[in-house]
Amino acid sequence: MAGLGSAAAAGYLSATPAESAPATVPVADFQDIGTGILPFYGDRQSGITDEPPAHGSFVALTLAKGTDRAALGRLMRLLTDDAARLTRGEPALGDTDAELAVHPARLTVTFGFGPGLYRAAGLKSPVADLPAFTIDRLEDRWSGGDLVMQICSDDSLTVSHTQRMLIKDARPFGAIRWVQRGFRRSAGVHKAGFTQRNVFGQLDGTANPKDAAMETVVWNADHSTQLVVRRVRTDIETWDLLSVGDKENSTGRRMESGAPLTGTAEHDEPDFTKTDSTGLPVMPNFSHVTRAHVTDPALKILRRPFNYDEAPDAQGRPDSGLVFASYQADIVRQYLPIQRRLAEKDLLNEWTTPIGSAVFAIPPGCTEGGWIGERVLA
Amino acid sequence: MMLTRTVVAVAALALTTLAGCGSSSDSTASSAAPAATATSASATAAALTVRDPWVKAADTGMTAAFATLVNNTGADVTVESASSPASPLELHTMTMKDGAMVMEPKEGGFVIKAGGTHELSPGGDHLMLMKPSAPVKPGDELSFTLKLAGGGTVDFTAVAKPFAGAQESYDPGMSMPSASAGAHQ
Numbered sequence: 095m096a097g098l099g100s101a102a103a104a105g106y107l108s109a110t111p112a113e114s115a116p117a118t119v120p121v122a123d124f125q126d127i128g129t130g131i132l133p134f135y136g137d138r139q140s141g142i143t144d145e146p147p148a149h150g151s152f153v154a155l156t157l158a159k160g161t162d163r164a165a166l167g168r169l170m171r172l173l174t175d176d177a178a179r180l181t182r183g184e185p186a187l188g189d190t191d192a193e194l195a196v197h198p199a200r201l202t203v204t205f206g207f208g209p210g211l212y213r214a215a216g217l218k219s220p221v222a223d224l225p226a227f228t229i230d231r232l233e234d235r236w237s238g239g240d241l242v243m244q245i246c247s248d249d250s251l252t253v254s255h256t257q258r259m260l261i262k263d264a265r266p267f268g269a270i271r272w273v274q275r276g277f278r279r280s281a282g283v284h285k286a287g288f289t290q291r292n293v294f295g296q297l298d299g300t301a302n303p304k305d306a307a308m309e310t311v312v313w314n315a316d317h318s319t320q321l322v323v324r325r326v327r328t329d330i331e332t333w334d335l336l337s338v339g340d341k342e343n344s345t346g347r348r349m350e351s352g353a354p355l356t357g358t359a360e361h362d363e364p365d366f367t368k369t370d371s372t373g374l375p376v377m378p379n380f381s382h383v384t385r386a387h388v389t390d391p392a393l394k395i396l397r398r399p400f401n402y403d404e405a406p407d408a409q410g411r412p413d414s415g416l417v418f419a420s421y422q423a424d425i426v427r428q429y430l431p432i433q434r435r436l437a438e439k440d441l442l443n444e445w446t447t448p449i450g451s452a453v454f455a456i457p458p459g460c461t462e463g464g465w466i467g468e469r470v471l472a
Numbered sequence: 473m474m475l476t477r478t479v480v481a482v483a484a485l486a487l488t489t490l491a492g493c494g495s496s497s498d499s500t501a502s503s504a505a506p507a508a509t510a511t512s513a514s515a516t517a518a519a520l521t522v523r524d525p526w527v528k529a530a531d532t533g534m535t536a537a538f539a540t541l542v543n544n545t546g547a548d549v550t551v552e553s554a555s556s557p558a559s560p561l562e563l564h565t566m567t568m569k570d571g572a573m574v575m576e577p578k579e580g581g582f583v584i585k586a587g588g589t590h591e592l593s594p595g596g597d598h599l600m601l602m603k604p605s606a607p608v609k610p611g612d613e614l615s616f617t618l619k620l621a622g623g624g625t626v627d628f629t630a631v632a633k634p635f636a637g638a639q640e641s642y643d644p645g646m647s648m649p650s651a652s653a654g655a656h657q
Contacts, residue, residue: 168611172631187526188538188594188633266529266610266634 127248127281128197134181136459137317139466141202142421143308143396145287147248148280150400151257152323152417154239154452155268156210163215165267167471170205172263173243174465177203177256186259199249199281201256205466206321206454210240215471221320221425221453227437229448236325236450239271244321244419248281272450274325276400276417289352289360292401293328293414294445296345297352299397300360301386311394311428312421316469317458320425322395324418325402325450331411333445344441346381354383382442385435395420395428415446425453519545520584520620525630527601528594529610536564537599537616537630538592543584550621551582558614559601566596575600581621594637610634 132140161169176186181201185192212219223238243260247253253275261270278290292298303311312319333341342348346355346364354364356376364383368376377384388394398421403414422428436443457467525539537556543549554561565578573595582597584590592598599616601608608614612632617625 165609165611168609171613172611172633175631187524187631188528188635190637262634262636263610 125282128199129183130200130248131182131198132200132202134178134203134459135462138313138319139204139456139459140181141204141244141246142319142398142456143312144200144202146278146290146398146400147200147202147246149248149250149253149275149277150244150246150417150419151253151273151275152419153243153245153257153261153273154208154271154323155241155243155264156238156271157214157240157268158266161214161267163217163471166211166215166467167465169241169264169267170467170471171465173203173205173260174460176259176263177205177466178462180256180259186263189259191255191258194251194255197249197252199247199252201245201247201249201252203256203260204244204246204456206242206244206456207467207470208238208240208242208452208454210238212455214240217470220318220455223453224322224425224430224433224451227433227448229437229443230451231447231449232451233449236272236274237452239452239454240268242321242323242452242454250277274323274402274417274450276402278400290399290401292399292416293330293403293412294333294341295349296341297347297360298399298416300347300352301383301388301394302397303391303394307391307394308396310392310423312396312423314423319421319423319456320429321454321456322418322420322422322425322429323450323452323454324448326416326418327413327447327449328415329445329447330414343378344381344444346377346383355381378441380439380441382436382440385438385440386432388432393428393431395422395432415449421456519543519624520549520551520618520626522618522626522628523589525616525628527608527612527614527630527632528635529608529612529632530601530604531607533604535601535604535608536594537561537601537614538594539628539630541582541584541590541592541618543586543588543590546586548586549584550580551584551618551626552621553581553619554599554616555619556601556614556616558606558608559604561616562600562602564598564600594635608632 132144134140157166179186180195181198181203183196183198185195189195209219209222241264243257243264245253245256245260247256257273279288289297289299302308336344338349342355347353348355351358352360353362354377356365356368357363364377364387366375366377366384366387370376375384398419400417400419401414402417403412406412420429457470460466460468521542521544523540523542525537527537528535541551551563554563563578563581564575566573566575569576575598578597582590582592590597610632613629614632615627615629617627619625
């Protein structure tokens with residue numbers, strides 16, 4: 095193994111098994127991902143329509159009793175200042191681990207307000223908890239929340255440090271309700287714009303709106319948007335029992351390419367009218383894509399999920415799934431109809447179970463000197 | 473958040489030429505935090521910049537304020553004293569006493585070398601809020617005024633942060649008969 099180590103140190107890794115003559119491939123040149131900075135200040139919050147990085151953490155808080163509108167203003171001033179500094183690679187004020195702040199790696203911090211925050215502030219909430227769906231097996235420990243902080247970066251240690259600093263400033267105002275951490279492909283594995291794979295191996299997010307369509311889907315005129323976070327457990331043990339063909343029928347897409355069963359490339363439009371020799375639709379009417387399909391582009395949602403994979407149990411059964419996150423201008427208009435159709439009929443429900451659910455209004459961004467939520471709470 | 477404030481000291485300090493003033497742009501530009509320049513009738517140059525000020529939040533008892541003091545001039549600047557509507561203030565330093573670090577009043581004030589910076593930080597020099605009139609709550613913004621040798625003043629606002637450190641023992645020494653001794657939270 096010393097040979098492998100020294101080869102690696104020299105910038106080369108063996109790409110073939112040890113028994114054959116080692117052909118070497120150069121390790122990709124160092125790419126500076128650590129210094130990547132996304133703007134914090136602006137009309138809109140970051141971490142929404144920008145390309146999702148490798149790591150995400152969602153931290154939801156339950157506000158302490160007596161946290162009123164004035165206290166919320168103090169809280170958001172503190173958190174805004176922390177986020178503004180950390181996202182540009184500077185330590186937070188009073189940062190006890192300043193050396194962990196220097197590699198933002200496209201760090202974003204996005205704040206969302208749950209219905210409980212508006213109640214605490216004496217305001218009408220633009221979002222309401224989702225109705226119960228028959229497929230739900232929701233657990234309190236993954237559901238609800240008055241305030242959410244979505245922390246995303248291509249570097250996991252940066253997410254960890256940012257989360258620590260934000261929680262230190264937030265906890266005088268409330269308690270941690272849940273934290274959901276997830277991951278996608280690492281930076282440099284794919285070109286930007288590639289669709290990520292989930293723990294089922296499926297391409298996940300193919301139908302996401304792009305560019306101008308994304309604008310309409312996500313943003314309200316006041317630069318606010320709305321977030322749904324659902325923890326969806328995947329039953330990989332039973333998924334493993336399926337043939338590739340069965341897996342593909344459950345979603346209506348090819349596992350390898352992500353192409354709809356009526357097409358050949360990932361972004362081919364599915365043809366729901368096409369039938370096979372037996373007269374049945376090629377895109378099964380119970381498939382996930384068929385059920386989730388939206389014809390009016392304005393009624394789409396922007397999926398921005400992260401995979402999770404916690405420790406397996408003693409029998410080796412995985413605890414994994416999706417921290418599903420979607421952004422849309424209006425949850426009721428866009429998300430709910432899709433979710434109702436999926437809850438009613440979607441073969442994929444056989445292997446997936448929603449165990450957490452939360453909704454948040456995402457206030458507009460702020461300019462330097464301002465703070466997130468000022469137009470709501472000031 | 474507007475936490476950094478470039479403030480202008482009066483004539484005595486401002487005498488130190490425009491060259492010193494020019495260096496202030498370097499100091500403030502290196503900080504990405506916004507810097508507001510306050511001018512007063514008697515002032516002609518920004519002598520001292522207070523960068524990244526913050527206060528340790530405290531429900532009760534004494535607490536401390538921290539910042540980076542930046543001297544934008546070609547001459548040493550001395551902070552003689554500090555005041556705040558929130559509390560009586562003292563300039564404190566940390567010193568070794570009987571084998572332990574304790575804080576005590578800083579004799580002669582804080583001297584910020586020409587063109588230099590001076591850290592007020594947990595475990596080091598700081599502004600001590602001896603008896604806050606109200607709890608210093610996280611997110612509160614407190615006003616401070618530094619009084620410079622020669623008569624200039626520097627105003628700034630510092631935000632209160634939850635902070636677990638900075639639990640130094642206080643040794644008021646002989647010059648502080650009225651202050652209550654002991655560890656502060």
